[in-house]
Structure formats: C-alpha cells, structure tokens
Amino acid sequence: xxxxxxxxxxxxxxxxxxxxxxxxxxxxxxxxxxxxxxxxxxxxxxxxxxxxxxxxxxxxxxxxxxxxxxxxxxxxxxxxxxxxxxxxxxxxxxxxxxxxxxxxxxxxxxxxxxxxxxxxxxxxxxxxxxxxxxxxxxxxxxxxxxxxxxxxxxxxxxxxxxxxxxxxxxxxxxxxxxxxxxxxxxxxxxxxxxxxxxxxxxxxx
Numbered sequence: 001x002x003x004x005x006x007x008x009x010x011x012x013x014x015x016x017x018x019x020x021x022x023x024x025x026x027x028x029x030x031x032x033x034x035x036x037x038x039x040x041x042x043x044x045x046x047x048x049x050x051x052x053x054x055x056x057x058x059x060x061x062x063x064x065x066x067x068x069x070x071x072x073x074x075x076x077x078x079x080x081x082x083x084x085x086x087x088x089x090x091x092x093x094x095x096x097x098x099x100x101x102x103x104x105x106x107x108x109x110x111x112x113x114x115x116x117x118x119x120x121x122x123x124x125x126x127x128x129x130x131x132x133x134x135x136x137x138x139x140x141x142x143x144x145x146x147x148x149x150x151x152x153x154x155x156x157x158x159x160x161x162x163x164x165x166x167x168x169x170x171x172x173x174x175x176x177x178x179x180x181x182x183x184x185x186x187x188x189x190x191x192x193x194x195x196x197x198x199x200x201x202x203x204x205x
Contacts, residue, residue: 006176009169020162032149054152055121064112064113079091084129089120092118099115101114104144133148
C-alpha cells in the first residue's frame, strides 16, 4: 500500500509542479530576450520578426523589483500588447500573482518575477510584430527593469492539470500517513508479550 500511495504522490508532484515548470521553462526554445523597461529610461517597445514555424509563441515577462512588492489580483502591474500589420493579436494584463520568483543578484536587494502573458498562434511571417509593454494601475511597484521573453514551439498548459496534480498529492500524502501509522500499530501489537492463558488448557502456578 505504501508503494501505491508513493506512486500517487509522485504523479501528483509531476503533474502539479513539474508539468507547469516544464511548460514555463523547458517547453520549446527561446527566440529572444528583449529589454522593454529600465529605471531611468522608461518603457520602450520591442519589434520582432517571427516565423510561422515558430508557432505557437509564448510571451513571458521578467520584472526585477526592489522594495516590498506583494502581488495581488486587484492590481495590474504591467500591460502587454502585440500587434502586426495594424492588427492587435495579444492584449493582456500582468499581476505576477502566480509568478515564479528568484533573487536578482547578491549585490541587489530585490527579486525577479516571471509571469506568462499569453500565446500567439498562428504566426504571420509576412510582417514584424510590435510588442508594447506599459505600466498598470499599481503605482507603488519599484521596478528596476522588465524583459520580454519569447519562446517558440511551446505547448499550452492544460488548466485541469494543476488542480488534478494537487489532488493526487493530497491523496498520496494522506495515504502514506495512514499506511505508516497502520504499519507502526501492527509492529507494536507484535512486540507486545502474549497474555497468559487461564482456565481449561492453560497453565497456572
């Protein structure tokens, strides 16, 4: 039983944590990394040539921020739009609520937040794409820089996968706890000395 629940727990970890990480970091290959904001110079657009063979193209942003930044769903940190040939193909807001976080550098007291913006599919290879990143309604974010990351050949994250993964993790963990307690109880029962038998067939002093 323990082995069975261990497999369920491992499957939950792979589905709930490993799969989203792979989609965000391993899926496809990086087309480019473009600086779209820097403290002191402000925001600047990025013009990129995309090929149809690179579809679907995942759009992500990295934001380096200092201070006490706390993402919430009520505040938009960034707005991102992508257009080509006069057509808007992507228009999203970024809150960084579900962003992956790591320390910027030992010399800088801040963190880098990576969040996914969206997916461009299909890709029109006849015209260049203009990516415009701007500030949201969160005014107290101390941004140091913002980078736009484009990844080609990326697959989409199935929204059902993460909840299913966490459910499997819960079932596997609870099952392991119950299995270990049951095993410990059986060992305790085996280690207890047998009670003397009295009456017919038993021995007495």
